[in-house]
Amino acid sequence: MASLADDGFSAARLFSQGVSYTYDDVIFLPGFIDFPADAVDLSTRLSRRVPLSVPCVASPMDTVSEAAMAAAMASLGGVAVVHSNTEPRAQASIVRAAKSRRLPFVSSLPIFSPASAPTLNDFAGHDYALVTEQGDSLSRLLGVAVAADAASPEAPAPVSEYMRPAPRSASASFDFEQAAAFLADEGLDYAPLVSEEGEVIDLVTSKDVERIRSYPKLGKPSLGADGKFVVAASIGTREDDKRRLEQLIQAGANAIVIDSSQGNSTYQLDMIRYAKKTFPEVDLIGGNVVTIGQAQNLIAAGVDGLRVGMGSGSICTTQEVCAVGRGQATAVYKVASYAKDHNVPVIADGGISYSGHIVKALSLGASTVMMGSFLAGSHEAPGAYEYK
Template structure:
């Protein structure tokens, strides 16, 4: 009969897991819940790898020393009451959540929020053109989300024929927003560290990531087995499933009997913990900036505006050449 392996507790933090391996003189150990269910596996190799990564940045804190917190509202009349409760609860930033941000509803909500709470930061969107951005900036927005139909689970461009290539959208909106010192968020189209580098260099100050993080241990949802692969469910807010749960107001469909889906429900592969791949991603982005000769986000933006940094459209042959090629087989293991 095989002995039961010693298990680490799922409630342990990283240092406690490392100490458990060292104290028990183990190279690996299962991580188990209180009921005995094995949730993960920790190895000495993983511990050493995480410790070799650069330390994560300091948390974003407000003047009162508390974490900065953002929350979302819609553009309906009852969202004004939600806004009051969120600010009272301590929200520092409000995101006005809409698939098409350049509407009279959002402009009115921006003006209301800024007049009611002048010191509150308000992020508007989503927008993809210079004209759309200009309208929201005039209304008083403090930041912009850029992207329409570019998400991995979004079908807006297919269903509604509305949207724009994410690189073009980020570049065009940033060219307007910079004149007003309004930062922009690249929302959609991010599936690897290279995409993050492109978005930031094109003018974004930060990026939003959905599918990129959806397969992580820390993301909502439970793991399922699909054809021998460990996956997690991932749904678009424009999918019919999400609309039945209340997201239809975002797509102007809460009063319609016939709802038009602008998203799908799918699955994403297990990526493990964000403690593994987020530090790797951060380092890859830094390496990209180093190769470009940019020491900071501001310097990258200045390189683009000066014309010193240029983008080229790659042919299909160039894209194939730039990827792994000429091999019978290979293993792609980023970290």
């Protein structure tokens, strides 16, 4: 007769057999439930000193993480890592844009001057555009251009012919509930957000309010000690990334992720030592790693978090091209088991195609999961819709 001890393998037994398992190779057996669903606490840590309400991280990809994604993720209790596939100055500007928001979105609306004659494509998929005297955010707001009012692409008309007068502006310091109440009280479909200095920051619409109210109430927003959204950013390991690092710290990045497919290199170790010596107050996340030996080197160098995964992402080819890597389930379990003893949280990076994969990663020891393709193409991801 079978005993309870034979009813499945423990994680320690399963992962000690010398076999590399992916998430799809592993399934958990159900247990006894003696608590309600609302008693589940998803709060966790991105790194040693960066807490989160939910264990979700947006990947540092240029098709995923810019200002809009960073603001949205932080508002829901997670965090985004702003990609480094741009100039250091531009990346720092994205970090500042996300951290300056109190609303859980950044529209990045186009701004036109009255004399400009944009086509529908120039609206970049947005329903609205802002119109200012000089066509930039620092000049006086004149009105709002509605994409539906724009002339055909063959004969674009000046914005001045169809722009609508600017409605009463809302303060850029409003939080979401204040902005929603402002629209309702004024009976407006949209309102520009303007700073005390007169800079046009964004536009809030009734559609935004409806969309955000539909968000699940997952947890408290991710806020830093300064009361602003928590935003992370990525760097590489080249010498000029030291300048990038400095600009990101000045912009207020709460954590820095060293972005490399193979983290156990002399280049990354040198960057970790430099960053921890120069900016000891900022948490540093190293990786990627899949073995305990790799994790040992990075932890000894001073990292505050580890990214785990090699070749398991939807667009990764490391295992096919370089013949190195490891099944993600095994990698997460092995690295997390070691990192836990050193108080270093682990980010399971890659291989997340279903919500069940998130459950598996967390159950195997990860503190958070990093998602790329899972979020790409969402409303908050960079890029414009193309209509055919």
